[in-house]
Amino acid sequence: MLTTNPLTWDELSSCCLFSLSPKIQPKNILSAQLWVHLRPANTITTVFLQISRLKPVREGNHTRVRVRSLKIDAEAGSSSWQSIDIKSLLQAWLRQPETSYGLEINAFSTKGENLAVTSAEPGEEGLQPFIEVKILDSSKRTRRDSGLNCDEESSETRCCRYPLTVDFEEFGWDWIIAPKRYRANYCSGECEFLYLQQYPHAHLVNKANPRGTTGPCCTPTKMSPINMLYFNRKEQIIYGKIPSMVVDHCGCL
Known part of the structure; x- marks a missing residue:
């Protein structure tokens, strides 16, 4: 399990860049989830969590391509963590790092409120988006064991x-x-x-x-x-x- 924390992009408060570990290889990714914290809504509402990928069209300008969306029924006064599968997107970025220009994260309620925490406001430290990546560990290590190793079928009586x-x-x-x-x-x-x-x-x-x-x-x-x-x-x-x-x-x- 590896996690990557966001580096907030100052140009867009709803956009985050993520620092990816060099240990992550596309073929070794088992799953990848983007976790987003939602602020509490004032009333019961439906929230549309949208993840868009940024693509440059010319220097200093970007266009948005929506890659994932999620419909959430939110209770009044309750905050929550939500996750979206981004395995295929992460694999594509790792194969072509030059295409990675960050993600735009929005979670709009039916009243137009953006409930997604994308930057650390006072009291919201530790609530920024993060990516949870599970990878297949293909490394093989040998080590010297002191002591015995058994299983439930073993007849060994020693420690x-x-x-x-x-x-x-x-x-x-x-x-x-x-x-x-x-x-x-x-x-x-x-x-x-x-x-x-x-x-x-x-x-x-x-x-x-x-x-x-x-x-x-x-x-x-x-x-x-x-x-x-x-x-x-x-x-x-x-x-x-x-x-x-x-x-x-x-x-x-």
Whole structure:
């Protein structure tokens, strides 16, 4: 999952330029969504969210070509995030970067109000449009594992790392935008004396502890973070690295 934040174009308040990561290749794009935050309307209304692509006709002038539109029934006094599929548009831009001149974003109500947040007004920080891109990771990496890796069919009784996928939607955590699910893994198994030679540090700590101990436990010995995109309590978009979310190795401590 990759996200791109907008660079607002001063010439048009409703137009945004986006900085795209060089890691994104057209053939590797699984999905691409443009997210737009809508300000609350005064009354119940129908909103027409329109995305137009800008094309230069001569120096300093542009023409607009509508590429996507979405009809939304909005409740009075409620703001919301809306998304539009732009996968094909993003792929075309990446194949021909010279054709990328930004997007014009409008969300007009039946009364002609433009409810789309396209620039950060006071109190609207973190509500600018952004693009969420999911890509296929084709890179192959090899790494040295310390400890055992098992699955649910394994007959291994020693301390081992098992696969576990956490699905945030099953928890009802709809405030998390991405990832919706991820592989967390967990540790399980016995740390018997016979197997302590696999974990000499734990063996030595167990013998040297003057207060005594019930013995080492199977626990994560190495963990890694994940990148997460989520809403805070103000409905602002937060993108951050959450530490210790994935179990990489297990051992007896």
